[in-house]
């Protein structure tokens with residue numbers, strides 16, 4: 001039984017309606033609704049079900065044997081390697097290097113496993129040019145240039161690889177649907193068919209997705225729910241550093257990062273990432289903090305510039321931390337250090353524009369701001385860790401021990417941290433001078449006295 005059915009799908013949020021609206025009722029975006037015709041199959045077709053429910057303790061507890069992506073940084077972001085049968089979505093801005101990293105990885109994996117690289121965007125010759133530039137070796141790497149989903153599925157079934165790559169999901173199409181490649185319904189339908197294929201045949205699948213103009217990965221969130229792991233490849237086209245950041249991971253911790261450098265011969269892993277985001281200068285307005293990115297501590301510089309304002313409303317801008325966080329820190333300084341900041345513009349930027357989500361960077365931001373305002377360099381060779389509470393107290397930080405260990409590894413001599421309960425001092429005797437503080441005023445008196 002098959003007939004044509006028309007539905008109206010918002011290209012912004014993916015919601016479906018049975019009639020056209022100029023404005024989406026779900027996300028309120030204008031002119032985002034597009035008619036899509038799909039062939040209707042009866043929902044109640046007879047399904048032969050050979051599967052039965054079983055008691056929980058009868059499930060065999062197999063240990064997952066992951067295989068390496070060829071990059072230690074990539075493996076860590078994946079939670080320790082690629083899980084057979086898993087689906088990974090790799091997203092990123094155009095030209096950031098998605099095809100480069102997967103091609104390098106495919107070459108390395110193919111030395112031990114059967115790999116299929118499906119290129120839907122570029123011709124075989126174009127991929128060959130990149131392959132030669134990357135100077136890769138391979139043993140069992142096959143490449144297939146196709147955009148038709150049925151042909152792609154057929155080829156994957158025929159070859160039965162351990163690892164398959166789709167470059168990219170926006171370029172392939174399901175010919176049973178009339179909408180164009182890249183539309184919400186195409187992306188969703190193709191991904192769900194590929195996901196079933198991966199699960200049924202125990203094939204690890206990596207799907208590349210473009211970031212849409214409003215920053216969403218491969219369209220609406222529905223796709224992120226479908227896959228096991230979502231990884232974002234970040235960076236800018238000016239600096240050569242690239243960051244892999246896991247946003248969702250069913251097989252590992254989230255917010256794990258991997259750092260690479262884009263060179264002429266491809267991406268190179270950076271084994272000592274703290275060196276990328278710190279300068280070790282002792283000048284006013286610059287401090288170093290140690291944040292927690294996934295399971296890894298990372299040292300990052302925080303720079304502040306505080307100037308008398310010429311505007312009726314002082315300017316506040318940030319790079320790498322949220323603007324709301326800056327407003328909150330400025331309010332805490334005004335109230336609890338007693339410095340009127342409403343007459344000053346304030347600019348804050350992290351080293352290399354690195355995006356910090358760990359609130360324990362607050363203390364570093366506050367000291368940088370006051371250091372710039374007073375024009376006094378902070379305590380030499382030091383690092384600042386602690387979240388600022390609204391009452392001016394410095395709150396506990398996650399994984400303080402690993403952060404102090406990272407500071408020791410980097411040769412930092414002084415570290416200002418919130419009061420801790422366990423006896424940490426004994427472990428670091430003679431290695432680093434740890435100053436425990438309980439509020440912002442104490443931190444300022446200790447770090448910014450001439």
Ligand SMILES: Nc1ncnc2c1ncn2[C@@H]1O[C@H](COP(=O)(O)OP(=O)(O)OP(=O)(O)O)[C@@H](O)[C@H]1O
Pocket residue numbers: 092093094095096097098099100101121210237262263264265
């Ligand atoms: N000869 C080269 N030397 C250094 N870097 C290069 C060279 N050629 C390409 N690159 C880098 O590779 C990037 C393109 O990589 P790639 O094609 O893998 O990106 P992509 O994310 O797959 O792009 P798209 O979204 O268009 O598919 C360029 O932006 C550039 O940074």
Ligand SMILES: [Mg+2]
Pocket residue numbers: 098099100121167
């Ligand atoms: Mg590409």
